[in-house]
Amino acid sequence: MNRMMITSTNTLTQLQKQMDTISNNMANVGTTGYKRREATFTDLLYQQFNNQPNENNEVNRLTPNGIRQGVGAKLGQAQLVMSQGAIKTTDRPLDVAFTKENQLFKVLVQNDNENNVYYTRDGALYLSPVSEDEVMLVTGEGHPVLDEDNNPITITGDTKEYSIDANGRLTASKVDGSTETFNLGVIQINKPQFLEQKGGNLFELPTNFAELGVNEEVVFTELNGGLRNQVGLQQGALEQSNVDLSKEMTELINVQRSYQFQSRSVTLADQMMGLVNGIR
Structure with a gap:
């Protein structure tokens, strides 16, 4: 050849x-x-x-x-x-769109009987029944949405209204006048090239991440505590693809x-x- x-x-x-x-x-x-x-x-x-x-014959060569x-x-x-996609208004209470780049929700995905933390920009959230008086916040694919402590968000009782503020705080208002609040788990990606796409809009750290010699704090930052004011969310809207x-x-x-x-x-x-x- x-x-x-x-x-x-x-x-x-x-x-x-x-x-x-x-x-x-x-x-x-x-x-x-x-x-x-x-x-x-x-x-x-x-x-x-x-x-x-x-080489003397090549003196004037450009x-x-x-x-x-x-x-x-x-x-x-x-x-x-990771550029921002267009924002589409839906007026649905559990639809949220990021208004800042490089921010992702934390979700729990089960693969081969193992639970792994994945990341997504998909803000189309739903409620999945867990028991007679308890529901869980999930994505459209049924993956549980995690709070800032990496625990699934479960809401108990009869809820009449849901609201999500710009800093990612979910408030469930009950029929009896009480409320439940949760801080959605949000991270800020510092080095997006470390992320691997796991189909559609899901991301995960590479399987050999421990061998790369890089700390998770270098790749992303957990927006918890005093960093919650850096979260940018818009309720009643969805972020479209940036394609x-x-x-x-x-x-x-x-x-x-x-x-x-x-x-x-x-x-x-x-x-x-x-x-x-x-x-x-």
Whole structure:
């Protein structure tokens, strides 16, 4: 296999990964609180040929000396873009939208009989019955929403009204005039690139996080106590996906053109090898 084929096939596999990233963004354009990813490329190793033994002959050259021959490109990073999505008013009491970037709810997700803390921007909250006079606050997928102490939020008694203030305090007003208050568990992400997407709008720290030698305090900050005033929430609204469909379509067309170009290079290399082998 000649060098042209190696370069093209290496790049083709990476372009396919970029196409998968764009397709995932487009598939979640209507997912509440979804954050898009943006793929960036870097060069693979290249080989330099110093074809000019006398550097004095290259004095007025404007480009670097020698000839560099690469072996393709690779997907360097699928960067998570945490920009604010559009706010859609719903007037539903249990719908809340973050008005500040990099803030996430804490939710409890069960995987393989293990309970793990995940993070989400999805503010479409619901009530799930636990017993005859007790309900639990959950997401649309049924994951329990956690308070600032990482405990599921359960509300007892007959409740007539719910309110959530801008600092994430949930107040349940009962029929008998009493109230119950809870502080929703909210974190501020400092380094969003550490987060792994777990489908849709759920995020989690990587499974090998303990091996990375990084403290959780570096990656995110718990907005508890005196930091509650930094929380930004709007009741009766939902944050939409930050995916720009027209931009993603344009990027997809560019990737398809690059894919066609690399495929054509493989075809030309094959034809050239056929001509060489056919020489008698």
